[in-house]
Amino acid sequence: MLLYRCLLSLFALVVLVRAARRDGLAGLKARLGHGPVVDAPHVWLHGASNGELASVRPVLTRLIAARPDLHWLITTNSATGQQMVRTWDLPRCSVRPAPLDLQRVSRRMMRRWDVRAHISLESELWPHRFAACPGPVLLLGARLSAKTARAWSRMPRLARQLLAQVRLASAQDADSARRLAELGLPDSAQGPVFDLKALYEPPETTPDAALTHAFPRTQTWLAASTHEGEDATVLDAHAALLDHAPETRLILAPRHPQRAEAIARAAQARGLTVARRSLHDAPDAQVYIADTLGEMALWYRLAGRVFIGGTLTDRGGHTPYEPASFGCALIHGPDTRNFAAPFARLAKAGAARQVAEAEALAEALLALGPSQHDAGLRAREALRQDSAPGDFVARILATLPAVGKS
Known part of the structure; x- marks a missing residue:
């Protein structure tokens, strides 16, 4: 317990400084258990x-x-x-x-x-x-x-x-x-x-007319919760995909929105046009960076194909339950240890595609184009809570x- 208390004290100092900077005295008090109660x-x-x-x-x-x-x-x-x-x-x-x-x-x-x-x-x-x-x-x-x-x-x-x-x-x-x-x-x-995540219920989110027009579901794919090291693969795959399906749109939602500027520069270096959600840009570019928090359900509703982030790095992967509940066709990398059981169920049902690099990702996206609806239904059924x-x-x-x- 002594070691834990020492480590926690150091952690507490960092948290309290951040809370004070972000939320002032109220944030500091909240982290220390003070504030109004019921x-x-x-x-x-x-x-x-x-x-x-x-x-x-x-x-x-x-x-x-x-x-x-x-x-x-x-x-x-x-x-x-x-x-x-x-x-x-x-x-x-x-x-x-x-x-x-x-x-x-x-x-x-x-x-x-x-x-x-x-x-x-x-x-x-x-x-x-x-x-x-x-x-x-x-x-x-x-x-x-x-x-x-x-x-x-x-x-x-x-x-x-x-x-x-x-x-x-x-x-x-x-x-x-x-x-x-x-x-x-x-x-x-x-x-x-x-598994509580199998009970996920999609919230009632209705995209506005501009987004619905800009992102037809059959022509839109989402890279969800990507981490550093995955964006390059996603952008390379999208550039390759545009050679075969130029009408395809990419919504790229990084796990940490503060990386948006670096992602935008990487996309532009590949000759791709870019728009950013946080800057209120018109959604008319080849790559739309969803650099906001709390809107993932909106992007799942717009995209027919989803690449699940965290699976091409050593992060263990993010949840497949949420995109599956929206009927999205699923693609992921090899690192799925955080959700080993549901990914195993997807693999057994042939309801998700695994890729390891940009060329394979582009090929999977292209192949899923005509069949994404059926693939999404298989994913939803495979992850239904028993x-x-x-x-x-x-x-x-x-x-x-x-x-x-x-």
Whole structure:
């Protein structure tokens, strides 16, 4: 625990400086657990970013409806995640920036918000927060990669103490469930394997007329959540594709929008015309850089073919569930370890194409042109969740305490 506290203290300094610079005194206070509260018993639910929170929404709405005696404190690390949850307009929910996992801060949050239970999503494992919770701790959609498990195994005592606090852990895949058990998750806490992202429900997003006109779905492909090192491959593939299908449009949505200027220069160096969403450019260029946050559903709705970013680098890949839910034909690189199970299902169903370089990406895009609709339907069917959420929600409800008992 001493090593964890030392590392966390250094991390806390960086986070607090950034919060103060971005949001001033209010941002600093929020990270330290201060700010306005709602006087009611709460379940504290935490997800790192938009993807995790979006995945739990179908479960969350059922939990809220089933427990009108509870309020919900939802925290996340990103401003766009906070805004996204606020747009859901869920009853009895408060949205706040995620506080630091410092011992005093965690205790303050539990006390001020009258927290009765804590739900953590995916890879969010926080020792001080779990230890400070007076009620049950739940892990939903828990994901523990081999690399992360090795890191925790270097602190075996801390890992056991952390997981001893968990009352229910539902892993998103069998490998994560096994690794959690090996690190010390009690047998009594081991819940069903259930991938929350398979419950993703497309939001009601309606592109404006200019975008709909500029990006016919049959002629548009999306490079979604690309990382540095992938953009060159995407741009080379698009340049090659234009030789055979000059009407094709590319929407390039980088994982980190601050890279947009460098991507624009790389596209222009290849002789491609460029427009940027953040600059309100007219969407009439060969490459449209979607350098904004929180709009991925819009781009999925416009594009008939999607290359899934993070799969040509060592990032492990991003979710295939979201583009599949929009009926997009899927293309990806070889690194899919973050979503090994769903990508395996796609491969078994012949519902996604794997590529490794620009020429193969261009060929896959060209081949999918006439058949993208059918390919998208196969992808959607391959990733349909086998288990209904009803039984899963019932298991969670059985773990949550009654009000008046902490």
